[in-house]
Every structure is written in structure tokens, then in C-alpha cells.
Amino acid sequence: MSFDYDLFVIGAGPGGVAAARQSAAHGARVLISERDQVGGTCVIHGCIPEKLMAYAASFSHVFEDADEYGWDKVSDRIDWHKFMTAKDRAIQHLNKLHIQHLQEAGVSLIYGETRFLDSHTLDVGGHQITANKILIAVGGEAVKPEIPGIEYAITTRQMFEIKQQPEHIAIIGSD
Numbered sequence: 001m002s003f004d005y006d007l008f009v010i011g012a013g014p015g016g017v018a019a020a021r022q023s024a025a026h027g028a029r030v031l032i033s034e035r036d037q038v039g040g041t042c043v044i045h046g047c048i049p050e051k052l053m054a055y056a057a058s059f060s061h062v063f064e065d066a067d068e069y070g071w072d073k074v075s076d077r078i079d080w081h082k083f084m085t086a087k088d089r090a091i092q093h094l095n096k097l098h099i100q101h102l103q104e105a106g107v108s109l110i111y112g113e114t115r116f117l118d119s120h121t122l123d124v125g126g127h128q129i130t131a132n133k134i135l136i137a138v139g140g141e142a143v144k145p146e147i148p149g150i151e152y153a154i155t156t157r158q159m160f161e162i163k164q165q166p167e168h169i170a171i172i173g174s175d
Contacts, residue, residue: 001120003120003130003131003132004029004031004129004130004131005028005029005031005108005129005130005131005132006023006028006029006030006131006132006133007019007020007023007028007029007030007031007131007132007133007134007135008030008031008032008033008129008131008133008134008135009030009031009032009033009134009135009137010032010033010114010122010134010135010137010138011032011033011034011040011136011137011138011139012032012033012034012039012040012098012102012109013039013041013042013043013137013138013139014039014040014042014043015040015137015139016034016040016137016138017032017038017039017098017101017102019135019137020032020102020105020107021101021102021105021107024105024106024107025105030106030107030108031107031108031110031129031131032102032107032108032109032110033109033110033111033112033114033122033124034109034110034111035111035112035113035114037091037095038098038099038102038109039091039095039098040139041139041140041157043091043094043095043098044091044095045156045157045160046156046157046160048090048091048094049087049091050156050160052086052087052090053083053087053160056078056083057078059078060076060078063076064076078165080164080165084163087160110124110125110127110129111124111125112124112125112127113125119134120132120134122134142156142157145172153172
């Protein structure tokens with residue numbers, strides 16, 4: 001049987017991207033699908049935005065005594081909108097780097113929700129694609145526990161997209 005691709009990877013997070021690049025490096029015809037941005041949950045909605053937020057938050061302590069060391073007085077308030085713009089710019093940069101690495105490896109990329117039609121046929125946004133092998137590398141989703149007050153909780157994905165800086169925050173759980 002003839003297939004469109006040797007390998008179809010569902011999910012362009014770190015695992016899917018690595019598998020796709022390695023397979024292409026060994027001569028396989030590879031297509032990877034993604035429904036969001038290339039890079040996965042950590043890069044786009046988790047680890048990286050969290051690190052940028054922690055880094056930005058640390059400046060308030062660093063600049064507290066800056067004027068005593070010859071610096072002009074620095075505001076102790078963050079401009080949330082500027083921070084969110086800088087965060088989004090950094091994430092977009094990483095997203096583009098992952099896409100570039102896929103292209104350089106010879107991996108094709110398609111965006112959309114992927115569904116199985118049979119053991120070798122997939123549907124991505126109305127496009128039917130066949131592959132000899134299919135790798136499911138979709139990662140995970142945040143889960144909200146069933147506890148009183150959960151209707152007031154948000155996931156990390158939602159937190160990193162908040163338009164207004166929250167006054168207070170409590171974090172429950174971790175990765």
C-alpha cells in the first residue's frame with residue numbers, strides 16, 4: 001500500500017517535534033499536525049511564560065534600593081500590558097524557532113484538529129492524509145479538581161492570558 005507519509009505525528013510539542021525531526025533525519029517522509037502553536041504546553045502555556053513572569057516579578061526586589069547605588073528611581077509597579085506583550089513576543093519567537101527547525105529537518109507541518117478515520121488515515125480540517133505509522137504526542141491538559149469554589153479557579157493557560165493584573169493569586173498544585 002502507498003501512503004502519503006511514512007510517519008504522521010499528532011502534536012508539535014517537544015516529544016512530537018523531536019520524533020518528527022529524528023525520523024526525517026533518517027529519511028522518513030514526515031508530517032506533523034498541531035491544533036495550537038508549535039512548541040507544546042511548556043513553551044506556549046506553561047514553563048516558559050511562568051519563568052518570564054517569575055523573572056519580571058523579581059525586578060521589584062532588585063530595584064528597591066537601586067537609587068542608593070546611582071540608579072535613577074525605578075517604578076516598583078509593573079506595566080501588565082507591556083509585560084504581556086513582551087511575554088507573547090518571546091513565546092512567538094520560540095514558536096517560530098520550532099517551526100524553522102522542523103522545516104530545516106524536512107518535516108511538513110499542518111494545523112488543525114486531527115481525527116482518525118482508520119488505522120492509516122487521518123482527517124485534519126477536512127484534509128484526508130495517509131501514513132504508514134502514526135505517533136500520538138498530544139501531551140496533557142490541565143485538570144481542575146472537584147472541590148468547593150473551583151468555579152472561581154482558572155488554569156495556567158488562562159492565567160497567562162489574563163488581560164488585567166490580578167491583585168492576589170493562590171496556586172494549587174504543580175506540574
